[in-house]
Amino acid sequence: xxxxxxxxxxxxxxxxxxxxxxxxxxxxxxxxxPERDGPCVAAVRGEQVVDLTAIAPTVSDLxxxxxxxxxxxxxxxxxxxRLDELLDAPTGRRDVPHLxxxxxxxxxxxxxxxxxxxxxxxxxxxRTGGDPAQAARVRARxxxxxxxxxxxxxxxxxxxxxxxxxxxxEGLWSQYxxxxxxxxxxxxxxxxxxxxxGTGADIGVLGASVWNNPEPEAVLVxxxxxxxxxxxxxxxxxxxxxEGRSALLLSRAKDNNASCAIGPFVRLLDEDFDLDTVRGxxxxxxxxxxxxxxxxxxxxxxxxxxxxxxLVAATHGPHHQYPDGFVLFTGTLFAPTEDRQAPGAxxxxxxxxxxxxxxxxxxxxxxxxxxxxxxxxxxxxxxALMRNLAQRxxx
Numbered sequence: 001x002x003x004x005x006x007x008x009x010x011x012x013x014x015x016x017x018x019x020x021x022x023x024x025x026x027x028x029x030x031x032x033x034p035e036r037d038g039p040c041v042a043a044v045r046g047e048q049v050v051d052l053t054a055i056a057p058t059v060s061d062l063x064x065x066x067x068x069x070x071x072x073x074x075x076x077x078x079x080x081x082r083l084d085e086l087l088d089a090p091t092g093r094r095d096v097p098h099l100x101x102x103x104x105x106x107x108x109x110x111x112x113x114x115x116x117x118x119x120x121x122x123x124x125x126x127r128t129g130g131d132p133a134q135a136a137r138v139r140a141r142x143x144x145x146x147x148x149x150x151x152x153x154x155x156x157x158x159x160x161x162x163x164x165x166x167x168x169x170e171g172l173w174s175q176y177x178x179x180x181x182x183x184x185x186x187x188x189x190x191x192x193x194x195x196x197x198g199t200g201a202d203i204g205v206l207g208a209s210v211w212n213n214p215e216p217e218a219v220l221v222x223x224x225x226x227x228x229x230x231x232x233x234x235x236x237x238x239x240x241x242x243e244g245r246s247a248l249l250l251s252r253a254k255d256n257n258a259s260c261a262i263g264p265f266v267r268l269l270d271e272d273f274d275l276d277t278v279r280g281x282x283x284x285x286x287x288x289x290x291x292x293x294x295x296x297x298x299x300x301x302x303x304x305x306x307x308x309x310x311l312v313a314a315t316h317g318p319h320h321q322y323p324d325g326f327v328l329f330t331g332t333l334f335a336p337t338e339d340r341q342a343p344g345a346x347x348x349x350x351x352x353x354x355x356x357x358x359x360x361x362x363x364x365x366x367x368x369x370x371x372x373x374x375x376x377x378x379x380x381x382x383x384a385l386m387r388n389l390a391q392r393x394x395x
Contacts, residue, residue, distance in 0.1 A: 299332050
C-alpha cells in the first residue's frame with residue numbers, strides 16, 4: 001500500500017450521513033464533549049444532537065430501557081450541538097466536540113461466512129494461503145467445482161449435508177464451508193469494548209497486510225436480555241492475506257487499532273423500523289482512492305443464509321450472557337475481486353482510501369484508511385469511562 005502521508009479528509013454534512021427518513025427515526029449518537037473530557041449519550045433530532053447523559057449515562061443503559069425510543073425522541077436534554085459542527089471536527093482531537101462510535105459497554109461480536117458469495121471468497125483465501133497472486137486461478141477452479149452447489153441451501157439442513165458430502169469427495173471441503181452451511185455459525189469477538197471508531201474517523205489496516213478489503217455490514221444492537229433494540233452500520237475490516245494463511249490468525253487479521261468502525265448512529269427499532277426492515281436492508285459501498293480510483297459494491301440482507309435472530313441466539317442464551325449487551329456484525333455479501341494494483345491480484349486498499357458504507361434507513365459510515373500503527377491510539381477504556389462518569393456525577 002502507498003504512504004499514508006497527505007491523506008484527504010472526507011467532507012461530511014448532516015445531509016450526507018443522516019438516514020433518508022431521519023425525521024421519523026429514533027437515532028442515538030455518542031459525542032465526545034471536551035467540556036466534560038468524556039463521552040455523552042445523545043439523541044439526534046433533525047440537525048441537532050441533544051445530550052441525554054443525565055438520563056442514560058451509557059448507551060448500554062439506554063438500550064435496557066423499554067421506553068428508549070420515547071426517551072430519544074422526547075426527553076429533555078442538556079447541551080445541544082449542531083450535527084454539522086460535530087461532523088466537521090478534525091479526527092483524533094480531544095479539544096473539540098466530535099462524533100464517536102454510537103456504542104460503549106456492549107461487547108463487539110461478529111458473525112462470519114453468512115453469505116454464499118463471501119463464503120467462496122473465504123475458501124479462496126484458504127486455498128491460496130493468503131497469496132493474492134494465486135487468487136484468479138483458484139477462484140476459477142473453485143467456481144467451476146462448486147458453481148451453484150450452495151445456492152439456496154439452508155445451513156444445517158439435509159441438503160447442506162449432501163452438499164458437504166459432494167465437496168468432500170471433490171477435495172474441496174473447508175473450515176469456512178463448515179461454518180457457512182453447517183449447523184453452527186461462526187461468531188467471534190471482533191474488538192474490545194470501547195475500541196470502535198465512528199463516522200469521520202480514520203480506520204486502520206495493519207501495516208503488514210498487502211491483501212485486504214472493507215466489509216460493509218448491518219450491525220445489530222442487542223440488550224442484556226438478548227432483545228434486538230436497534231441497528232447500525234459497520235466495517236469489519238478484512239485482512240485476506242493474514243487470515244488466508246491460517247484461520248488461527250483471525251485475531252491478528254481482525255483486531256487491530258482502529259480496525260472496527262461502527263456508525264453513524266444506532267437506529268432504534270420502532271413502528272417505522274422493525275426487524276423485518278433490517279432483514280431487507282440494502283447496503284451500498286463506495287471506495288474512492290487518492291488517485292481517482294473508485295470502486296462501488298453492494299450487499300443485501302435479503303441474501304443472508306441465516307436469519308438474524310438465529311445469529312443472535314448463537315451468540316446469547318443459556319450458553320453465554322452479556323450483562324451490558326452486545327452488538328453483532330451480521331456478515332457481508334461484498335467480496336471485491338476487481339484487480340487494482342496488478343492483473344490477477346484482485347482488490348486491496350491503499351492508504352488514503354475513503355470508504356463510504358451507506359443505507360437509506362441507517363445513514364452513512366465514512367472513514368479514511370490508514371495504517372493501524374498510525375491511527376490515533378486507543379487510550380479511553382472502561383476504567384477511564386467509569387472515572388469520568390463518576391466525576392461528572394451521572395452514575
